[in-house]
Amino acid sequence: MKKLLLTLLFAMQSSVLAGCWDRIEINDVALVTGLGIDQINEKNIELTAEMHIPRAIGGAGNPGGGSSSGNAQTFIRSGVGRTIADAISDLQQKIPRRVFWGQTKVVVFGEAMAKNGIREQLDFLTRHSQPRLRSYMFVANGTAKDILVLLPPLERASSEVLREMAVSEVLKSVTLKELLQMVSGDGQGASMPMVKKLTPEPGKKWKETIAYIHQTAIFKKDKMIGSINDNLTRGLLWIRDEIKEANITIEPEKGEGYISSRILRADTELIPRVEDGKWKVTVKASTTADVIVNGSDLNLMNPEIVLKLQKKLEEDIEHLMARTVQLVQKEMHADIFGFAEQFHRKYPQPWKSVKPNWEERFPAVEVAFEVKANIRRPGLSGPPQGLPEEEVKQR
DSSP: OHHHHHHHHHHHHHHHTTOOTTOOOGGGEEEEEEEEEEEOSSSOEEEEEEEEOHHHHTSOOOTTOSSOOTTOOEEEEEEEESSHHHHHHHHHTTOSSEEEOTTOOEEEEOHHHHHHOOHHHHHHHHHSSSSOTTOEEEEESSOHHHHHTOOOSSSSSHHHHHHHHHHHTSSOOOBHHHHHHHHTSSSOEEEEEEEEEOOOOTTSOTTSSOEEEEEEEEEETTEEEEEEOHHHHHHHHHHTTOOOOOEEEEOOSSSSSOEEEEEEEEEEEEEEEEETTEEEEEEEEEEEEEEEEEOSSOOTTSHHHHHHHHHHHHHHHHHHHHHHHIIIIIIIOOOOSOHHHHHHHHOHHHHHHHGGGHHHHGGGOEEEEEEEEEEEEOOSOOSOTTSOHHHHHHO
16 A cells, blocks of 8 residues: 555656646747738738847847848748738748747738738637737738838837837727727728838938828728728727827917817717617717917917817817718718617617618718817916907907
């Protein structure tokens, strides 16, 4: 009996000391930080991976060979195939380390790929265990490869530039998780920020620049059908309650010059209604702002003038949202606002009959706007120089 116990104890200790049989050392992997997917012809796609150079991080050798030079901290490799899986296999053959996708910060679709459809690519990114659902998604104005190969002067890699711009939320920002929710939602409409290469400074090489967010790509199901400019993008952010940071410049009806205000807080609520067979949505927005520039000849210490400015601010915000709805709803017929989800939530039974034909019903939805603006701090500046105080008060 004693011998049996000793044998069992030895066996248990041996299993603990065996170590991790399936371990993967950090020196054996190539960390992908940026991924680009392009449609290069009717049959093939090109997968471009941006990877960190280990020697630039901690002293190990360059796994990619001699493609990098100078102080570059990343290198680029591409693979081609009929599917994304084939392209990954081709990519892996060109790298001596196992490709690891768990550190991918950004995914960029080429414009041709976006217009052709991204369903297969989203399916891979969802099924594979390594890609992050928090990765930021973009559409390139051109090819994704041309974006990832850039050598930014400030950040260490092109993927880091895009990530920082997405985190700032000045314009549209979309993660993989959010994109999947939009594409598979009731409205089946989606939007993604587009990125464009900034013209290099004089004397710089074509790669020595950055990519920046320019316009927003509009998707119906999994295909890109068009884009909207940065101004209308802000209208989209207002409607979706995603506006985080914005400066609005208005021209007062009376007086000369301009006044700029900074949005401190903004809230938007979508209120759906079904009345007499008509489907309606009220976009109810409210905002609090500060005046940061008074380039006019108005005295903002006058409460009546502040009230007029608030009214003008409300009109400008409403006009911006109305222009966005006019283009996206009436012309593109893409529900990227989330109207379908609101109707589904409030009217589940009527929605069942409308859902199969929502694409035809959506352009006919009546949209109204209610905007309330409050200028909390107009500033402490006195009357403009050169005008009598009595004259300023009358304006």
